[in-house]
Every structure is written in C-alpha cells, then in structure tokens.
Amino acid sequence: MKTFITFVLMISASVGIAQTEIKGIVKDSKGEPLPGVNVFIQNTYDGTSTKPDGSFSFSSDETGDQILILQSVGFKKQELSVQLTGEPIENNVTLKESIDQLNAVTITAGAMEASDENKAVVLKPLDIVTTPSAMGDVVGALQTLPGTSTVGNDGRLFVRGGDASETAIFIDGLKVGNAFGTTANNVPTRTRFNPNLFKGSFFSTGGYSAEYGQALSSALVLNTVDIPVRNQGDISLMSVGGGYAQTLVGEKNSLTASANYFDLTPYQSLVKQNFDWERSPHGWDASISARQKWGNSGMVKAYLHKESSGMEIWQAEPGVDGKGSLVKIKNDYTYAQSSFKQIGKNDWSYTGGLSYSLNKDQIKLGGLDIVQQTELFHAKGVAVKDFSPAFSTKMGVETYWSGYEQSLVSEDLSRNFMDQQYNAFIESDYYVNNQLIFRGGLRSGYSKLNDELWIDPRASVSYKFRSDGQISFAYGTFSQLPEERFRVVDNELGNTKATHWILNYFHSKNGRTFRAEAFYKGYDQLLTFEGDVQFPEQLRLDGNGVAKGMDFFFRDNKTFKNTDFWITYSLVDSERKFGGYQTSVQPGFAPLHNGSVVVKHFISPLKSQIGMSFSMNDGYTYTNPNIPGEQNSKTKSYQDLSLSWSYLPKPNLIIHLACSNVLGRNNVFGYQYASETNDNNLFTGMPIQQGAPRFLFLGVFLTLSSDKKANQLNNL
Structure with missing residues (x-):
C-alpha cells in the first residue's frame, strides 16, 4: 500500500x-x-x-x-x-483588423453601381425598365441620376458640363462604337441595346478607373447576364412594333436569339407631331447571345447584334417659306464581341476579349448624297492579382483600330483615316483596414496616326465611419482624341484633356441611400475651329474651360410600404471655349440646375406598379444673333412629368403603359436662326421643340415557359 x-x-x-x-x-x-x-x-x-x-x-x-x-x-x-x-x-x-470584402469601405467618388451584386446599389437593372421617363432606354433611366443633364432634342448621355461625345460606353469591359442610333438634327436618339441584356452597370460621373479611357467625362460599363435561369420564349407587342426572343439553357451553357421590328408610322398618324415626316422612323434588329461555362470558374460569352433603320423628314428652315429641306437617312449597324473571365491559380484572375463595331450611314440632304462609315476594333486583356486580402493589383493592355470614311457620292469625293492606338494600365488597391482604402493607377496611350504618347495618373482614397457613412476623394487626368468627323479633316489632331477633382460622401443603411458630391473639372486643349460645325476650318486645340458644382441623391424604399422613390439635384456651373465659339460660354447642353423625382408604388390587390417621374432644369442657353454676345439667351425651364402603369394579370403576362410629358408642356431646347436678316434687319428665329407634346407607349409582354410562371423580368 x-x-x-x-x-x-x-x-x-x-x-x-x-x-x-x-x-x-x-x-x-x-x-x-x-x-x-x-x-x-x-x-x-x-x-x-x-x-x-x-x-x-x-x-x-x-x-x-x-x-x-x-x-x-x-x-x-x-x-x-x-x-x-x-x-x-x-x-x-x-x-490586426482583417479585410472583410462585404463590410469594407469602397471607392464611391464619382461612381454609381447599378448591380444586384453590389452592396451600395443605386439603381437595379429593373429600375431601368420601369422608370416612367426612360421608356425602356438605359440612358433614359440614368438621366434621373446626379451629374446628368436631360437634352431632349438629342437623347444621349451628357455628364457634368461635357457633351455626349465625352461619355464612352462599354459592354463587359469592351468599347462599343456608335452605341446610339443615327438620327436627323434635333431628332432625339436612344441606345441600340435591349436593357434585358444586362444584369447591372457601373456608371461613373468622373474620376473613374485607369482601366477605361478615351472619355473626358464619363464611363458607362454595362455587364451582360451570365446563364439565364430557364428555357423560355418572350413575345413583345408594342405600340411601335414587336419582337420575339427565345432562350435555351443547358447545364453549363445558354443561347438567346431575338428579333424585333419597329415602325412609328401608325403611331405618328394618330398622335400629333411637331415633326414633318415623309417616312416615319422604321427598322429591325436581330441578335444572338451565347454563354458557356469554362471549367470550374470560367465563363466565355459571345454576342452579335445587327440592325438596319431609316427615316425621311422635312426640316423647316428659319426665314424660308415652304416645307424646308428633305433629309433621308439609311443606317446599317453591326456589333460583335467575345469576352471571357477566368479565376486562375495563386489568387490570379483574368478577363478580356474582342469587340468590333461597324456603322454605315447613307444621308441625302438637299442635293448632297453623303456616305459615312465608322469602324472600331478593340482587343483587351486584364489580369488581377490578390497579393493579400489587403492588397491587389489590376493590370492590362489593349489596342484600338479605328477607321472613318466620308464620301460625297455624286461628286466622287472621299476622305478617310485609320488609326491604331495602344494602351496599358495598372491600378492597385490597398486596404489599410476595413475603414480606409487607397487606390492609385496609371494609364498610358499611344496614337500612331498623330504620333502622340500620353500618360494619365488616377488616384482615390476612401474612409468609412463607424456610423456606416463614408467619405471619398478622387483625382485623375483624362485624355480623349477628337471626334472622327473632325479628325478626318485634320489627321494630326491630338488629345483633348480634362482633370477631375471629386469629394464624395455616401451613406447607405436600412433601405435608404444618401449621396452628396462636390466636383471640379478643368478642360484643356479643347477643339476650336472657324466656320460652321458641318464645314469646320482652321481646327486647333486651344480651347479650355471648367465645370464645377455639386449634386445630391437620396433613395428610400423602407419609409413607405411598397414604395420606392429617389430624389436628385445637380448644380453644374460650366463655361468653356470650344467649337466655333470665340469666347468662354455656358454650353447649351449644360443647364445650371437639374433635378428629378422618381416614385414607384406597388398595389398588391391590383397586381400593379404605378410609377411617376418628374424631371426639370432651368433652361438651355443659345445665341440670339439679334443681340450682342455668344450664348446670350436662355429658354424657359424644362419640365417633364411622366407616368407609368405595369399590370401583371398572370405571372407570365405583363402589360405596361407609359406616357411622357403628361401635362403637355411645350419644352423648347433652343432656337435656330436664319443666316441672313429679314426686311426688318433682324435674323428670323425658329424654336427647337420636342417631337410631340407627349409620347405614349403601350406594350404587352408574354413569356412562354414550361411552368408558365416566368416573365421577361427574370433575365434582369
């Protein structure tokens, strides 16, 4: 023991x-x-x-x-x-604090996401379709966001004092040439692509990533849908035409084919027009979209879009009796692209692709028979390396081949140019912690045609407060070669320049988003010329200007049951010496005050969504030759109240009715003046008005699927 x-x-x-x-x-x-x-x-x-x-x-x-x-x-x-x-x-x-990508600070200066996948959602893809004033156009919906201006006689995207040519549009990172349809002077256009094609977008009002270039003001990056959810057929019957789309979905691939036809002749015979149509706008388009999953983490996409359209319109001339000049336009357009994305080993990921745009316009104006053709080829490769959760680098190379030809057929005269551009960019993100991020980048470019090399630095910093709000600052320089119609006159024209400074505050919580931003944009080497824009002479890059101001955005989908609304206000103080102006002026496309209100309310017992949008600005400047100075006059304020009603009697049937400018306000966008004085020694003026007091759209959308519950919204 x-x-x-x-x-x-x-x-x-x-x-x-x-x-x-x-x-x-x-x-x-x-x-x-x-x-x-x-x-x-x-x-x-x-x-x-x-x-x-x-x-x-x-x-x-x-x-x-x-x-x-x-x-x-x-x-x-x-x-x-x-x-x-x-x-x-x-x-x-x-x-040390780890970087949680779901809760970490993000760069918000100049950036607005429109994706279901981003926590800082501003607009979802569905908003593009259901915003009453947008009439189903991507750009129409974006015009209700801060920093944009509504130019009703144009229809393109104008951002912070810049003209429409200063905004570049990309699909899956690849540039789209001639993204808007060809139209006559003062007849508004719209984008060529169906919003159902896209799952989201990144819209920049300035200070955007070094990945994108050739845009002084803005980059709009549209991302296409990956694999749709099911097989289905979609029939569209509209007041302006109709179409059909068929989607086939496999385990790892899908194919969507669509065709559409439109003709405004029946509609415009019923609704009074301010335009004198000889042949109303008409046309067709067809597209094929294929997607294939690649291995365990890759995706390959291919997209082909083809369309043809035309119009004939009599355009009155100030001080001249009669119908005026007959303008005939025939447009043929092709866009094709193939893109890929792949997650590699050792925290590498890759994206890239090829795109090709071909636009041909045949225009008959008076005794002139004009043919214009634009080609753009874009090839791009991007690699991203995550060196750690806190540090990543994006790098890439790309090349553009752009060509433009302009011909006077009857005179047997033509002029053209072909340019090759080479670009490289690098950009790094460094998360100090979940509250502080730095981003810095460089973008370089070289144009073979004018033998010019340029380098643009970009930088951003953002800090997130404990209260969920965050503040961001962005700086960058941006270069853009002049439009093709000017480069064909002088092939040696170099880059125009812009410098952006942006300060942003962003707060998003519990279904409410608030965004406030102040900006300053300086222009240098803007294009100026003597004579008319149609026949410019003595082209120079000696213009300059500034655009400064602030904008506010508030969205709320929680305060009122089944109601979503947003309010936007922008102050854009822009003056620039450009084009044919001899002094620094406020451009006619850049109103000082811009605002919009959008409200959507779903009524469950009626299976309906009611929408309202109101847009306004303080008017457009123009030059009245009867008084001294340039841009010396201003129109009355622009106002548009639009309403919409979407009714779903069955899950696979949508009836959508929308009406723009419900109050029938006579909006004027400027004035045209005769080139010579009348008997009273005055120049006769003529207002530039919108095409009709109102535009009414009625669409019936029927989806055919095995479960009879799918509709055209499930691709968004």
Missing part, C-alpha cells in the same frame, strides 16, 4: 510540473482591449476566451514546442510559437 501511494504522489508531482500557465492581454491596433478572442493551443482543447479587459489565462498539460492561436471575427488570425516547460508564459498580443 505504501508503494502504491508513493507511485500516485510521483505521478501527481510530474503532472504538476508539466502544466504551464499561459496568460496575457489582447488589444487591437489602436490599443483598445479585445474581449471574446479565442486563445488556444493548436490541435488541443486547451484554451479560453479573453475577458472584457482583453486578458486571458489558462493552463496546458502539453510540453515542448507548440503553436498558440488567437482569432476573432473581423481580425487576422495570429499564430505564435511557444515552448511549454512548466514555467509561466505571458504574451501581450495586438491583432
């Missing part, structure tokens, strides 16, 4: 000697104690959690070299090598 007791005491003594006490304090990088941190020996049950003061203490029976692990949500796991000998060990540890 004595021997047994001695043996037990010896074992107890040896165990006591083997136990090691481990203690310490855990703090964050600011020196604040961290409670609830898990502290334990690797591959054992020995451990504890830190107390409210950050302290911990526990004992372990392990001996020798071990790994002490400390981990907590929101912080980087830390591993410490310790040697357990029975002697007490004390470790005071500082944990």
Whole structure:
C-alpha cells in the first residue's frame, strides 16, 4: 500500500510540473482591449476566451514546442510559437483588423453601381425598365441620376458640363462604337441595346478607373447576364412594333436569339407631331447571345447584334417659306464581341476579349448624297492579382483600330483615316483596414496616326465611419482624341484633356441611400475651329474651360410600404471655349440646375406598379444673333412629368403603359436662326421643340415557359 501511494504522489508531482500557465492581454491596433478572442493551443482543447479587459489565462498539460492561436471575427488570425516547460508564459498580443470584402469601405467618388451584386446599389437593372421617363432606354433611366443633364432634342448621355461625345460606353469591359442610333438634327436618339441584356452597370460621373479611357467625362460599363435561369420564349407587342426572343439553357451553357421590328408610322398618324415626316422612323434588329461555362470558374460569352433603320423628314428652315429641306437617312449597324473571365491559380484572375463595331450611314440632304462609315476594333486583356486580402493589383493592355470614311457620292469625293492606338494600365488597391482604402493607377496611350504618347495618373482614397457613412476623394487626368468627323479633316489632331477633382460622401443603411458630391473639372486643349460645325476650318486645340458644382441623391424604399422613390439635384456651373465659339460660354447642353423625382408604388390587390417621374432644369442657353454676345439667351425651364402603369394579370403576362410629358408642356431646347436678316434687319428665329407634346407607349409582354410562371423580368 505504501508503494502504491508513493507511485500516485510521483505521478501527481510530474503532472504538476508539466502544466504551464499561459496568460496575457489582447488589444487591437489602436490599443483598445479585445474581449471574446479565442486563445488556444493548436490541435488541443486547451484554451479560453479573453475577458472584457482583453486578458486571458489558462493552463496546458502539453510540453515542448507548440503553436498558440488567437482569432476573432473581423481580425487576422495570429499564430505564435511557444515552448511549454512548466514555467509561466505571458504574451501581450495586438491583432490586426482583417479585410472583410462585404463590410469594407469602397471607392464611391464619382461612381454609381447599378448591380444586384453590389452592396451600395443605386439603381437595379429593373429600375431601368420601369422608370416612367426612360421608356425602356438605359440612358433614359440614368438621366434621373446626379451629374446628368436631360437634352431632349438629342437623347444621349451628357455628364457634368461635357457633351455626349465625352461619355464612352462599354459592354463587359469592351468599347462599343456608335452605341446610339443615327438620327436627323434635333431628332432625339436612344441606345441600340435591349436593357434585358444586362444584369447591372457601373456608371461613373468622373474620376473613374485607369482601366477605361478615351472619355473626358464619363464611363458607362454595362455587364451582360451570365446563364439565364430557364428555357423560355418572350413575345413583345408594342405600340411601335414587336419582337420575339427565345432562350435555351443547358447545364453549363445558354443561347438567346431575338428579333424585333419597329415602325412609328401608325403611331405618328394618330398622335400629333411637331415633326414633318415623309417616312416615319422604321427598322429591325436581330441578335444572338451565347454563354458557356469554362471549367470550374470560367465563363466565355459571345454576342452579335445587327440592325438596319431609316427615316425621311422635312426640316423647316428659319426665314424660308415652304416645307424646308428633305433629309433621308439609311443606317446599317453591326456589333460583335467575345469576352471571357477566368479565376486562375495563386489568387490570379483574368478577363478580356474582342469587340468590333461597324456603322454605315447613307444621308441625302438637299442635293448632297453623303456616305459615312465608322469602324472600331478593340482587343483587351486584364489580369488581377490578390497579393493579400489587403492588397491587389489590376493590370492590362489593349489596342484600338479605328477607321472613318466620308464620301460625297455624286461628286466622287472621299476622305478617310485609320488609326491604331495602344494602351496599358495598372491600378492597385490597398486596404489599410476595413475603414480606409487607397487606390492609385496609371494609364498610358499611344496614337500612331498623330504620333502622340500620353500618360494619365488616377488616384482615390476612401474612409468609412463607424456610423456606416463614408467619405471619398478622387483625382485623375483624362485624355480623349477628337471626334472622327473632325479628325478626318485634320489627321494630326491630338488629345483633348480634362482633370477631375471629386469629394464624395455616401451613406447607405436600412433601405435608404444618401449621396452628396462636390466636383471640379478643368478642360484643356479643347477643339476650336472657324466656320460652321458641318464645314469646320482652321481646327486647333486651344480651347479650355471648367465645370464645377455639386449634386445630391437620396433613395428610400423602407419609409413607405411598397414604395420606392429617389430624389436628385445637380448644380453644374460650366463655361468653356470650344467649337466655333470665340469666347468662354455656358454650353447649351449644360443647364445650371437639374433635378428629378422618381416614385414607384406597388398595389398588391391590383397586381400593379404605378410609377411617376418628374424631371426639370432651368433652361438651355443659345445665341440670339439679334443681340450682342455668344450664348446670350436662355429658354424657359424644362419640365417633364411622366407616368407609368405595369399590370401583371398572370405571372407570365405583363402589360405596361407609359406616357411622357403628361401635362403637355411645350419644352423648347433652343432656337435656330436664319443666316441672313429679314426686311426688318433682324435674323428670323425658329424654336427647337420636342417631337410631340407627349409620347405614349403601350406594350404587352408574354413569356412562354414550361411552368408558365416566368416573365421577361427574370433575365434582369
């Protein structure tokens, strides 16, 4: 018995000697104690959690070299090598915050996401379709966002004092040439692409990524749908035409084919027009979209779009009796692209592709028979490397081949040019922590035609407050070659320049979003010329200007049940010397005050969504030659109240009715004047008005699928 007791005491003594006490304090990088941190020996049950003061203490029976692990949500796991000998060990540890991409700060200066996948959603793809004033046009919906101006006699996208040519449009990162349909002077146009094609967009009002170039004001990046959810056929019957689309979906691929036809002749025979049509706008389009999953983490897409359209219109001339001049336009357009994305090994990912645009216009104006043809080829490759959760770099190369030809058929005269551009860019993001991010980049370019090399730096920083709000600052320089119609006159024209400074505050929480932004944009080397824009002479890059101001955006889909609304206001103070102007002027496409209100309310018992949008600005400047100066006059304010009603009697049937300018306001966008004075020694003026007091759209959309529950909205 004595021997047994001695043996037990010896074992107890040896165990006591083997136990090691481990203690310490855990703090964050600011020196604040961290409670609830898990502290334990690797591959054992020995451990504890830190107390409210950050302290911990526990004992372990392990001996020798071990790994002490400390981990907590929101912080980087830390591993410490310790040697357990029975002697007490004390470790005071500082944990660094980890980068949680779902909660981390993002760059918001000049940037507005329109994607279901982004936590800072401003517009969802469905908003593009259901905004009453948009009439189903992507750009029409974007015109309700801050920084944009509504120019009703044009229809394209004007951003922060810049003209429409200063905005570049990309699909899956590839540039689209001639993204808007060809039209006659003062007849508004719209984008060529169906919004159902896209799952989201990135719309920049300035300070955008070094990945994109050749745009002084804005980049609009549209991202196409990946694999649709099911097989379905979509029939569209509209007041202006109709179409059909068929989608076939496999396990790893899909194919969508569509065709549409429109003719405004029946509609415009019923609704009074301010235009004198000889042949109303008409045309057709067809497209094919194919998608194929590539391996476990890749995707390949191909898209082909073909369309043809035409119109014939009599355009009155101020001071001239009669119908005026007959303008005939025939347009043929082709756009094709193939893109890919692939997640590689060792935290590399890759995207890229090819795109081709071909636009041909045949225009008959008076005695002139004009043919214009534009080609654009774009090839691009991008690689992204995540060196750590806190640091990543994007780098890429691309090339553009652009050509333009202009011919007078009856005179057998033509002129053209072909240019090759080569670009490279690099951009890095560094997360200091979840609250602070820096972004810096460089974009370089070279034009073979005018033998010019340029480098544009870009930089951003953003800080997120504990209250969920964040503040961002962005700076960048941007280069853009003049429009083709001017480069064909002088092939050696170089880049125009713009410098952006942007300060942004953004807050999004509980279904409410608030965004405020101040900006300053300086222009240099703007194109100026003598004579008329149709026949410019003495082209120079000696213009300049500024655009400065602020804008506000508020969206709320929580305060009122089944109601979503947003309010926008923009102040754009722009003056520039450009084009045929001899002095610095406020451009006619850049009103000082711009605002919009959009409201959508869903009425469940009626299976209906009612929409309202109101847009306004303080008027457009123009030059009245009867008084001294340039841009010396201003129109009355522009106002448009639009309403819409979407009715879903069955899940697969949508009836959509929309009406623009419900109040029938006579909006004027400027005046045209005769080139010579009348008997009273005055220049006769003629207002530039919108095409009709109102535009009424009625569409019936029927989806055919096996479950009879799908509709055309499930592709958005």
